[in-house]
Amino acid sequence: DAGITQSPRYKITETGRQVTLMCHQTWSHSYMFWYRQDLGHGLRLIYYSAAADITDKGEVPDGYVVSRSKTENFPLTLESATRSQTSVYFCASSEPMSGANVLTFGAGSRLTVL
Amino acid sequence: AQTVTQSQPEMSVQEAETVTLSCTYDTSENNYYLFWYKQPPSRQMILVIRQEAYKQQNATENRFSVNFQKAAKSFSLKISDSQLGDTAMYFCAFMRLNFGNEKLTFGTGTRLTIIP
Numbered sequence: 001d002a003g004i005t006q007s008p009r010y011k012i013t014e015t016g017r018q019v020t021l022m023c024h025q026t027w028s029h030s031y032m033f034w035y036r037q038d039l040g041h042g043l044r045l046i047y048y049s050a051a052a053d054i055t056d057k058g059e060v061p062d063g064y065v066v067s068r069s070k071t072e073n074f075p076l077t078l079e080s081a082t083r084s085q086t087s088v089y090f091c092a093s094s095e096p097m098s099g100a101n102v103l104t105f106g107a108g109s110r111l112t113v114l
Numbered sequence: 115a116q117t118v119t120q121s122q123p124e125m126s127v128q129e130a131e132t133v134t135l136s137c138t139y140d141t142s143e144n145n146y147y148l149f150w151y152k153q154p155p156s157r158q159m160i161l162v163i164r165q166e167a168y169k170q171q172n173a174t175e176n177r178f179s180v181n182f183q184k185a186a187k188s189f190s191l192k193i194s195d196s197q198l199g200d201t202a203m204y205f206c207a208f209m210r211l212n213f214g215n216e217k218l219t220f221g222t223g224t225r226l227t228i229i230p
Binding site: 092 | 118120147149156157158159161164205209211216217218219220221222223
């Protein structure tokens with residue numbers, strides 16, 4: 001299917017476990033982003049990537065790891081999950097060369113850390 | 115760093131009425147984009163409208179329009195003839211106009227309820 005897909009949509013895990021959230025886009029957009037959404041905070045940027053093998057920290061990167069070996073994939077890993085990482089996570093992509101300057105978002109992944 | 119402020123956590127309005135959501139931002143940049151995104155109960159983030167700061171004309175998309183006041187750093191969203199499907203969280207967002215820097219900074223959101 002065309003678009004940007006996130007998996008899993010829902011995940012429950014325990015403190016200390018490693019969790020990976022997947023993001024896949026079919027447009028070959030160069031930019032990809034991970035945001036987390038928490039009540040009272042809106043969406044905050046965790047990490048972003050300008051191209052394969054290029055990643056950079058956002059506003060709240062602590063406790064997260066990303067990689068981008070292929071343009072279409074941008075997984076987010078919580079190496080040792082904490083309760084404060086309970087949140088809804090959104091992946092997004094954009095293509096600066098299009099001139100549209102618009103981020104398109106995935107459907108979100110709700111993560112609960114017990 | 116840029117900040118975006120939405121001072122109305124919740125609003126409600128009767129169906130068919132007009133409602134205005136407020137947004138202010140702080141930046142030292144002169145060239146940038148502003149956005150309104152809608153998040154219905156499905157949780158999907160949907161682009162509502164976009165405004166380029168260098169354009170004086172306010173953007174409109176059907177029933178949605180903005181009042182962009184660059185000097186005041188204000189960017190409000192007006193929804194005319196509100197419909198039940200407009201019930202959602204609305205987020206104001208800022209993006210620097212800088213090739214290769216398409217990060218969005220979001221406000222905390224306004225929860226809008228349309229009352230039948």
